[in-house]
Amino acid sequence: MIKIINKYFLMFSMLLLTGLSVKAQTLYVGSNYHPHDNKDIEKIKNDIELMKAAGFTSVRMGHLAWDSYEPSEGKFDFDWFDKVMDLLNQAGIKVILDIAIRPAPIWLHHKYPSMDVTSPGGNVQYPNHRYMVDVGDPMYQKYALRFADTLTKHYAKHPALLAFGIDNESGDGPISYSETVRKRFVIWLTKKYSTLDNFNKAWATQRWSRRINDFDEVGLPATGEKNGAPEKILDFRRFISDEVNQLLFKVLNVVNSNAPNALTNTNAWYYSDMKYFDYSEIAYSGKLTREGAGFYPGGSLITNWGVMNALFGIARIQFESPTPFWCSEFTTMTAVPNSIRKSAYATLMYGNQMVCGWTWQSMWSGEEQYLEGMLDWDGVPNRKYDEYKKIATEFKKIEKFLPYKPSPEVGLAFSFPSQIASRVFPETQDQQLQACWNLFYSRNMDAPVVEISKSSLNYKLLFVPGVTVMDQTTANKIRNFVKNGGTVIMTSNSAVVDETGKVFASTHPGRLNDVFGIRVAGYEETEPMNEISRASLTGKRIQLNYQGKTIGTESTRFDVIESKGAEIVGNITSLDKDYPIITSNKYGKGRAIYVGLPASGEVLGPLLDKLIDELGIKKGPQVPDGVMARQIDKNHILYLNIGRTPAEIRVKGTFKGILTGKTFVDSFTLPSEEPELIEIK
Numbered sequence: 001m002i003k004i005i006n007k008y009f010l011m012f013s014m015l016l017l018t019g020l021s022v023k024a025q026t027l028y029v030g031s032n033y034h035p036h037d038n039k040d041i042e043k044i045k046n047d048i049e050l051m052k053a054a055g056f057t058s059v060r061m062g063h064l065a066w067d068s069y070e071p072s073e074g075k076f077d078f079d080w081f082d083k084v085m086d087l088l089n090q091a092g093i094k095v096i097l098d099i100a101i102r103p104a105p106i107w108l109h110h111k112y113p114s115m116d117v118t119s120p121g122g123n124v125q126y127p128n129h130r131y132m133v134d135v136g137d138p139m140y141q142k143y144a145l146r147f148a149d150t151l152t153k154h155y156a157k158h159p160a161l162l163a164f165g166i167d168n169e170s171g172d173g174p175i176s177y178s179e180t181v182r183k184r185f186v187i188w189l190t191k192k193y194s195t196l197d198n199f200n201k202a203w204a205t206q207r208w209s210r211r212i213n214d215f216d217e218v219g220l221p222a223t224g225e226k227n228g229a230p231e232k233i234l235d236f237r238r239f240i241s242d243e244v245n246q247l248l249f250k251v252l253n254v255v256n257s258n259a260p261n262a263l264t265n266t267n268a269w270y271y272s273d274m275k276y277f278d279y280s281e282i283a284y285s286g287k288l289t290r291e292g293a294g295f296y297p298g299g300s301l302i303t304n305w306g307v308m309n310a311l312f313g314i315a316r317i318q319f320e321s322p323t324p325f326w327c328s329e330f331t332t333m334t335a336v337p338n339s340i341r342k343s344a345y346a347t348l349m350y351g352n353q354m355v356c357g358w359t360w361q362s363m364w365s366g367e368e369q370y371l372e373g374m375l376d377w378d379g380v381p382n383r384k385y386d387e388y389k390k391i392a393t394e395f396k397k398i399e400k401f402l403p404y405k406p407s408p409e410v411g412l413a414f415s416f417p418s419q420i421a422s423r424v425f426p427e428t429q430d431q432q433l434q435a436c437w438n439l440f441y442s443r444n445m446d447a448p449v450v451e452i453s454k455s456s457l458n459y460k461l462l463f464v465p466g467v468t469v470m471d472q473t474t475a476n477k478i479r480n481f482v483k484n485g486g487t488v489i490m491t492s493n494s495a496v497v498d499e500t501g502k503v504f505a506s507t508h509p510g511r512l513n514d515v516f517g518i519r520v521a522g523y524e525e526t527e528p529m530n531e532i533s534r535a536s537l538t539g540k541r542i543q544l545n546y547q548g549k550t551i552g553t554e555s556t557r558f559d560v561i562e563s564k565g566a567e568i569v570g571n572i573t574s575l576d577k578d579y580p581i582i583t584s585n586k587y588g589k590g591r592a593i594y595v596g597l598p599a600s601g602e603v604l605g606p607l608l609d610k611l612i613d614e615l616g617i618k619k620g621p622q623v624p625d626g627v628m629a630r631q632i633d634k635n636h637i638l639y640l641n642i643g644r645t646p647a648e649i650r651v652k653g654t655f656k657g658i659l660t661g662k663t664f665v666d667s668f669t670l671p672s673e674e675p676e677l678i679e680i681k
Contacts, residue, residue, distance in 0.1 A: 131173025444620025559596030
């Protein structure tokens with residue numbers, strides 16, 4: 001398969017060669033710090049001494065604190081914060097300084113009420129909570145960019161500066177349904193469709209007598225989720241996504257202009273249910289030099305679902321970025337002793353370079369006043385402080401071998417419009433994407449989340465899990481990927497609608513039925529179909545046969561598939577007759593495999609293991625169940641026992657444990673919830 005050098009990777013390569021004054025192999029450990037809660041300089045000095053004593057190398061500050069720097073319009077106060085920055089520099093602690101463009105100050109809301117959030121019912125909401133702002137409002141943006149410009153100019157050359165943070169949790173906060181939003185939406189639609197004929201065709205306005213004769217007749221969906229035609233909902237959410245991205249790009253441009261040598265980062269919770277937006281635009285732009293997120297696996301030591309879900313959060317934000325990841329927030333709260341450390345090592349296997357605890361001190365006031373940090377409410381360090389200190393000490397021992405650089409041969413497709421369109425199905429695209437990602441987590445293999453239209457697709461295997469919206473560009477890239485020798489696995493709810501959100505009137509899977517050699521006629525509901533089950537199954541349970549192996553699983557629905565040249569390699573066998581459910585079709589030099597069920601480990605696991613062998617995909621380190629591992633380089637392997645019992649790890653020859661300092665021959669025992677980095681001699 002011909003390699004396509006993506007512009008995205010070229011941009012990152014240029015950034016890596018600019019000689020940024022940051023050690024590429026530093027593992028940063030630190031805390032989120034809120035000196036604006038108490039500006040007493042003696043307390044701040046004591047805090048910084050405690051950070052230094054713990055071996056902290058970074059702090060993140062400034063988020064959610066716009067009016068701490070601009071308490072009233074145009075009156076900036078940096079003197080108090082200059083002292084904090086200077087003290088941190090003296091302590092050798094680097095700073096991620098967030099540009100707190102949200103929430104906006106109350107004085108700005110009062111001056112420009114057009115930026116207030118309006119509920120779907122038309123009620124203007126007072127900004128009682130954070131993120132209660134219409135980010136597309138022109139006056140809000142004017143002041144947000146002025147704040148960003150002033151802050152970044154002031155601190156661009158400060159020696160303590162490590163990076164500027166671009167907003168915080170941009171996907172969180174309610175969508176506004178104000179009249180000003182509607183007017184901006186009308187302008188957006190006019191630019192997109194040019195003519196009313198194009199618009200009416202795209203929105204299928206002949207349905208239910210909804211023809212538009214003037215763009216200004218367009219209204220907003222009632223909630224932006226289910227009320228209204230899907231075509232309308234999809235465009236509205238694209239519009240909201242565009243406004244969020246446009247603001248982020250504007251802030252990035254300000255930073256890159258004022259501080260070209262500073263790194264940029266964000267806590268990218270883009271997939272919040274409140275205002276899910278298409279973060280892939282930022283991730284593939286090359287303008288954000290360190291992708292980042294909060295890492296919150298829950299407080300348990302022995303339950304690993306939380307860790308796995310939080311690691312998936314890294315994957316869905318990192319996409320294909322070749323630069324290290326930053327966990328710019330990291331759990332404290334009531335985490336069981338050693339669970340924070342366990343999580344920290346788990347993130348190293350996904351390219352993480354930073355563990356920045358949320359938060360330094362238990363909060364005194366506000367909505368988060370009961371959140372517990374590394375210091376208790378009276379400023380006394382607690383066990384979580386000690387655990388972060390241990391992490392910092394250990395990371396210092398191993399940082400010269402890290403951060404880990406993944407080398408994947410499999411990609412997992414993400415699609416923002418499919419996230420919106422798939423909400424009408426029992427399984428969203430997010431859920432199917434995570435089910436595929438889980439397959440590789442359990443096999444200790446790298447498998448990044450990719451946006452097909454933006455990716456060079458340099459993989460042997462591509463998963464397309466529930467990609468509901470199939471635009472022509474994405475379809476062409478999948479077609480060429482298979483034609484040139486790649487293997488693709490597509491699951492149900494994929495290629496159902498076109499880019500406008502309308503169901504394909506052509507043979508499904510839309511735009512790709514010939515590649516897969518099938519016709520998807522529709523779907524059946526499993527529970528009523530089990531009334532005629534030959535295996536006496538009930539509910540959503542079904543049984544299928546794949547390559548002579550019986551597999552049991554559950555699914556609300558299954559696709560009705562007709563072969564149009566594809567080989568049927570799996571059937572549902574538990575109903576009144578056999579139903580084709582897994583097909584394989586040769587197309588060009590490659591293969592297109594269709595699974596007529598939502599992605600699940602039970603069904604995809606056996607298929608994946610077969611393809612790993614057939615395609616020569618590199619396997620992860622061979623370890624006992626319950627052990628995470630990554631080959632860091634040819635001489636170093638990182639292990640983490642996430643199980644409750646000791647695990648025997650076999651490695652041929654003599655090797656050293658860098659964390660323990662012990663020498664081993666042929667094997668070693670890894671205690672429960674413990675890490676080790678071995679060096680093979």
